[in-house]
Amino acid sequence: MNKTDSIARRILGWKLNRWDRWYDYEKNLFIHDSEFQPEHNLDHAMLIVEKLGMFGYTYTTNGHSEVSFNDVRATGATLSQAITNAAYSIIEKHSSVDSARLWQQLC
Incomplete structure (x- = not known):
């Protein structure tokens, strides 16, 4: 599973409908x-920011290539890449620590 797949499933709560598409139950889409x-797309990355904000994560940016969600920091070549990297870091961090509790919160 790549970063985008992990973020879609674990943060956004989307379900894999087919090998090439997701289903968003909240928006029926x-x-x-x-x-x-x-x-690659800042609007798409901002969906992640919005969803993590709903879970209590505070988003801050330090320019065009570094972001933070609470205590998780990440960088990237672009702001959208930094957001994606930070979101994936949250997934990795909580996968090894109390994963059941986090996924109950996120999904």
Whole structure:
């Protein structure tokens, strides 16, 4: 599973409907892989920021290539890449620590 897949499933709560598309139950909408590219599209990355904000994460940025969500920091070549990297770091951090509790919160 790559970063985008992990973020779609574990943060946004989307379900894999087919090998090339997701289903968003909250919006009753199908999203194709090509329509969700958070590392390359800032609007897509901001969906992640919005969702993490709903879970109590505070988003801060330090320019165009560094972001923080509470105590998790990440960098990238662009702001959207930094957001994606930080979100994935949250997933990795909580996967090894109390994963059941976090996923109950996120999903």
